[in-house]
Amino acid sequence: MPLLRILVVLACLIIGLPIAHAQDRAPDTTAVDAAAWGPYVRLVERSWQLGDGYRVDWEWLSPGEELREQWVNPHDGKVVQTNLIRPGDAPGRLLLTSSLLGMNLTWQGRVASADEVVWAREGMVKLPYRLRFAGDGQVLYEGVKLKGEQVTDVKYTHVMKPMESSTPASTAASSAVAAAPAVPPVTESPIASPSAPVIAAKTEPAIAKTQSPADQAAQNFGSLTRFNGIRLVGDDDMLEVQVLAPDTLAIQFFGPDGKPWNRYLVKARADGSGKLDLLETAIAKNSRLDASLGSDDTLYVESQDGWFSGWRYAYAFMASGNSIRAVKTVEFMNGLRIALNDGASTTRTTYRPLTQERVVQAMETSRQNAENERIAAENRRRAQAEREATWNAALQGFSQGMAQAQADQYYAQQQQDAFLAETAAQAQATAARAQRQRDEDARRAQELIAASRPQTAAAPTPVSTSGATTSPSGAAPATAATASTTADKATADAERRRQAELAEQQRKRDADAKKLADEQARQRQQQEWQQSLQQARNSLQLRASTCLGGSGRYYVIGPKTSVKGCATVHYEARCPGTPQGAGVLGTQYNYIGGSCMGVGDAIAIPGSPLACPAEQVTVRVTDVTGCQ
Structure with a gap:
């Protein structure tokens, strides 16, 4: 067999082997249950x-x-x-x-x-x-x-x-x-004569076209590179694209005062694959950094502040005319990079060429945002102090909690004892006054009785004119005794009636005194209750946080109040820039504190997560009322 034909047959066999093996390895999925x-x-x-x-x-x-x-x-x-x-x-x-x-x-x-x-x-x-x-x-x-x-x-x-x-x-x-290339049919070709010289075709080596650094950068990072060194202004900050090298690009953010505050540093891989690496970001450092260039020249950068779950921060930068559009997305992700909340917070900003009006507006917006952040920072500081106090209480164990509960109960018992003692003292004083009045009335009654007896004894005795039936010596004593007995009975009846009237008057006075004491005690309790509600309205500090296993929802965190009894807390949660009164309203019936640790209720903010991270949410107490 000619040598050329043998080589062609061997090549065909070698090319066919992968196809045969692929057919042999094709999985049989018909038997999967x-x-x-x-x-x-x-x-x-x-x-x-x-x-x-x-x-x-x-x-x-x-x-x-x-x-x-x-x-x-x-x-x-x-x-x-x-x-x-x-x-x-x-x-x-x-x-x-x-x-x-x-x-x-x-x-x-x-x-x-x-x-x-x-x-x-x-x-x-x-x-x-x-x-x-x-x-x-x-x-x-x-x-x-x-x-x-x-x-x-x-x-x-x-x-x-x-x-x-x-x-x-x-x-x-x-x-x-089907996709494998077909093997061309073997054809006979004349075998060159051994005496014929073999002349190799001479080919000139191709000259590689060299690219300028600007063209290399544009190939790596797209049309954003045409803004190299040009500063643009957005709603409250500035942005500048900086081509540091043909394979290195920085997206530098500035405040409206020109001070740099954040930078994304992207580098193209040296293997020519066209893939990008995110080397630097001020948000969520060294945690699942990623960068890529889309087919439409959109530059994507993203990072996440936790390996298994946490907040994902993603930017998409795209050139549009003489401006750059930046879309920022913030959402809570799990380890599979799947959003755990129902919606992401997305902010779209267009960075345009610098003008005086745009820079002034950016400065004003930045100052307002700074003030909102100051308020949020103060709330975070207070929340941190509350968290530390909560942790200290938890570390000391339930015994301290029981001791605190006993102290609260002891304080409440003292207040109740003081109130009962005061009420008893008032009742005793009222009873003493009533007894003195009764004693005075009895004394006056005795005086009246004593004064009435001599008058009865001195009264003239009627003399009967009939001497046939009664002798003068026996009629006078009998008549006097009868008159005295009748007078004593009338006086006793009058005294009993007067004593009954005095007892009824005293009973009414005692009832009125008790009613007055009860009403005064009720008013004091109501006043103390209203004062405790007002104190809770003015002093209760709340904040927002996420809880482990809470699926990204925001929860109200705060201490219990000093209100004795059942209280309902009304609150408003809002992000920076949201006017007061336009936030999310919520109510917690029978508020006993808010916590993720079981020390209080797990109070989910309605509609959360909001359009900003939990640590930026302001939670304001709008009212504290009784449980209706």
Whole structure:
């Protein structure tokens, strides 16, 4: 066989081997049990995009035994998260191991149906979520609340959209074969005579076209580089693009007074891949930094202030005419870079060429923002002092709390004892006055009785004119005795009536005195109650914070009040720049303090999170009332 034909045949065999191996390795997914794997049986058919964010790919490493889940940054194609899913220790159970931070965090999954799987992390912080096919065919990724293993509430929902360019896994092998280049047919070619000289074609080496530093920078960072060294002004600050080197670009922020305060430093990789690295930012330093250049020359930079969960700060810079538009997004994310709240805080600013009017306006806005920040800082300082006091109380244990409760009870008992003693003293004084009055009335009655008896004895005795029946010597004594007895009875009856009238008058006076004492005590208690409510209105300091496991919501933090009894606290929560009265209003019935630690109530601010971080929220007490 001619040597050339042998070489061609060997080349064809070598080229065909990868195709044959790819066909051999094509996974057989027809035997995967939907009851054991739920919605993943259909999800592996293509790539999915989580809302407008990350792309999620599922791929069988071993059909029915091991499934790989990858989260991909859509801007630069980098894999930011890899999870491995395997069958659990019982039918209908799955086990997910995450590569996040190399910690091998584990989630336990329950396949509720062929269309739904529910996950919960092992450990104290569960971070439960649900992946399911909805009735309308949509794929939903939902953060949920669980009671036991049952879903009781949905905290947030993201729709996963199928990627248009993705290819079903069932056709991947055939597509690979179809995409392989066809081997050209072997044709006979005349074999050169050994005596014929072989002349090699001479080719001139291509001369590489060199780029200027400006062109290299524009290739790395897009159209933003045409603003190099030009300072622009926004709503309350300034911005300047600085090309420090062909592979290094800085976005420098200035205050309206010209002082620098924040910088994003971006560097292009030396491997020619076109990918960018974020080297510096004043916000959330050294925590999940990322940068990329979009296809529309938009420069994206982002950072997060916590590795597993925390606030994500993202900027998008784009050139537009003679200005630069900057879109800032702040949202609370978990370890999978999925938003834990229902909406992000987005600020759009256009930086334009410097003019006197624009700079003056920026200065005024900056001063107002500084004043708002001063107020917020003062609230944070007070909140920090309250947090330290709360921590100290918690570290000293429940015994100190019991001692404080006993001290409060003792103080309340002292107040009650003092009130009862005062009431008893008033009652005793009233009773003493009544007794003196009764004694005086009895003395006067005795005097009246004593004065009436001599008058009765001295009265003339009537003499009977009839001597036939009664003798003069026996009639006079009998008549006098009868008259005396009648007079004594009349006097006694009159005295009893008078004593009864005096007793009734005294009873009414005692009742009136007791009623007056009760009314005075009630008025004092009401006055003390109103004074305690007023004191609580003037002195109660509240702030906003996030709590572990609170899903990004903001909570009211504050101490208990000195009000004795049930009190309702009314408050307003607002971000810097929001006028007083235009914030979010809330009410806490039977307020006993606000805390994340169980020392008080967990008071969620309605509609939170707000459009600013929790530490910038001002919580103002608008009123303190009784419990109606």
